[in-house]
Amino acid sequence: MSKLSSILSPSLFVLSALCGLSACSNQSLQPPSQTQTLRASDFFQQAQVNSYALSNRLTWGANKTSEQQLRALGPDAYLLQQLQAQSAQVPAQIQSQIDAMTISQKPFVEMMQALDQQREESAKMRGTDDSLRQAYQQELNRIAREAASRSLLRSIYSSNQLLEQMNWFWMNHFNISNRKDNVRAMLADFEETAIRPHALGNFRALLKATLLHPAMLRYLDNEHNAVNKINENYARELLELHTMGVGSGYTQTDVQELARVLTGLGIRVKADNPRLNQAQLAGYQRFGLTEFHPRRHDFGEKKLLGTTIKGQGLSEIDQVLDLLMRQPATAKFISQKLAQFFVSDAPSDALVQSMAEQFLQSKGDIPRVLRTMFESSEFVASLGKKFKDPMHYVISSVRLAYEDKMIVNTGPILSWINSLGQQANGHQTPDGYSMKEMAWASPAQMTARFDVARLIARGAPNLFKTEMEETTAQHREAARPALAQNVYVKELSQQFSQSSRDALSQSGSAPEWNAFFLSTPEMMRR
Incomplete structure (x- = not known):
């Protein structure tokens, strides 16, 4: 048994996790639709909010870059910048990967028509030559993987981290399973044209786009x-x-x-x-x-x-959307889900009600609803206590481990997330993945996270090579996470509990220190 296993046995690990705390290019992005202009405040400054804790909640996981950005702007100006999200920046190499994808190069309608023709041709050969059917299914899977990879790369590297979190939140809220028919080939366009432009915009526009x-x-x-x-x-x-929610x-x-x-x-x-x-x-x-x-x-x-x-006729839909937007139940249901995602599993009625009132007053302006939530004492008190779902755990770990390195193959990361039970668009029913702690804090989940921590800690060369390349010493060197040698990470670890610091001090090597760090209770929460 390794030192990490003996120090944090699965049962103790679960208990402590539950109780403890490059050159860039402008990425083309349609500005989120907003109905009103937000102004800066001094709420976080007055509350003296810890910069790491705030950055860790507003992003997919704090790293040196995001915390420096927050410190440079100040916490209140940083929140405003994240809520406005006029454009996103990702490293040029990452943007090049996204631009090279089929889903970026081929118009959606043209792509779907070509796939439909491929389906018809394979159907004609059913029972005679199944290779066409297999090729069709493989192409659907390839396009779905491109969509998952694009979303993942943005979540890891984008400067507009709140936008990326909201993009994922709404994809989960309006969940569409990748298991039905050819829907998995439509998900990239659904995310890019229905969700992303409105993720920090207006809820009515978002609802209509998904509809x-x-x-x-x-x-x-x-x-x-x-x-x-x-x-x-x-x-x-x-x-x-x-919209309204069950029992409304x-x-x-x-x-x-x-x-x-x-x-x-x-x-x-x-x-x-x-x-x-x-x-x-x-x-x-x-x-x-x-x-x-x-x-x-x-x-x-x-x-x-x-x-x-x-x-x-079709104009009836607009009448219905207006009607649903006026319902207090819609305002409350959306506000409660947002608060569960960003604050706690059981947000107070007072917080949800204040968010719902802002929803109705602003006619569904998402940034205003979010700001009401962020600028609350309940949100500040929750920092460092919200349990990470698998996406947050894996992405936050990767953002720390490979902040200055450009991943070229998301396959291993997608595999890690899949092993933790949160495959991209993999939830079969339309309710989406749960954001509550009880859904992800089982002993089996913690053991699986323990394994993922080890894989990241020792380095995954496949992250830095294409599927066609042979693994080289250069790939292995790039895959070696420098957590143990990273000044920011070392300083961060000094904010951890005494038991976590004691565990880290007993590591016998850099890979072991990395694994210990990624397995601490503090890394399980945001």
């Missing part, structure tokens, strides 16, 4: 929702998971009426339009792969949440 995206319409079966053939799947999740007062009748509103909204991948007579042509609309087909829509009057929705 109209083909990935959502396919995942929740709305493409099969038609007049006299109602499919309630999406309508139910839109109320239960995306809507009824089964409301679900059915919302499903009627959504009839006719579906997907058409082929380049040609369906055959339409003159009357139908006037109401038919198509944008990208999404279509509204009037022949499939229920034009009857609906009554949703006590409000009459007149049968006007």
Whole structure:
């Protein structure tokens, strides 16, 4: 048994984790849509907030660069800069990797049409030649991996860390599983065009963008929702998971009426339009792969949440979005989820209510809701206590271990996250991954994190070479994390508990010190 195992046995490790605490290029990014301008305050300065603790919560994991940026700007100006997120900076080498991806180079509609043709050709050969089907599935997987890699690289290296966290938060809130049909090839565009531009913008705009995206319409079966053939799947999740929340007062009748509103909204991948007579042509609309087909829509009057929705076709959706945005239940549900992500598993009713009031007053302005949460005594008191989900644990470890080194292969990192149970878009049901401690603090999870810490500590050469390259001494040298020799990390460790410092002092080598450090209770919390 290693020293680390003896010092922090799995059971003690669990207990302590639960109780303890380069050149850059501007990355093209559509500015988040905002309705109001924020002004600087002096809240954090007055509260004398610890710079590391604040940086560790506002980012995917504090490192020297992020904490220096916070100290240089001051905590309040830093928060404002992160909330505004007008543009992101990533190292030029990382941006080049992203630019070289198929999902960056090939237009989404063109890519999906080519994939659909590949699917049709493979179907013709089913039972005769399965190699075409295998090639099609492999291409879907490759594109899905590109999406996961792009998101991961941004989370590790982007200067706008709050934007990256919010991007992941909304992807999880509007969860779409990668296991259904060809949805995994749509996720990159869903993230880039529906989620990312609005992640720090307006919730109504975000909600509408997700509602109209083909990935959502396919995942929740709305493409099969038609007049006299109602499919309630999406309508139910839109109320239960995306806006008002379960037990908020809507009824089964409301679900059915919302499903009627959504009839006719579906997907058409082929380049040609369906055959339409003159009357139908006037109401038919198509944008990208999404279509509204009037022949499939229920034009009857609906009554949703006590409000009459007149049968006007696609414009009924805007009426419904306005209605949902006015619901106190929507404001409370979204505020509670944000507070659970950033503050604690059980945020106070007072905090959630103050956030919900800001949501309603600002008509869903996400930065204002977040600022209400951040500038609260409850948020400040929670710093260093929020248990990390697997994504936060792995990314925070990598941000410290490889801050000044450019990863060229995200495969090992994706594998580590998968082994901890949080595969990108891997949650099969639309509720997304839990952000509560009880979901991730089991003995088995802690043992798995212990293994990941060892893998990072000894260095993973595959991070720094392409799949086609042979492993060289140069790759091994690049993979060696310099945590034990890093002045910032060493100083950080002096803020840890006495038991953690005692464990670190017993390490017999740099790799062992690295493993000890990444396994401390403090590294399990943010």
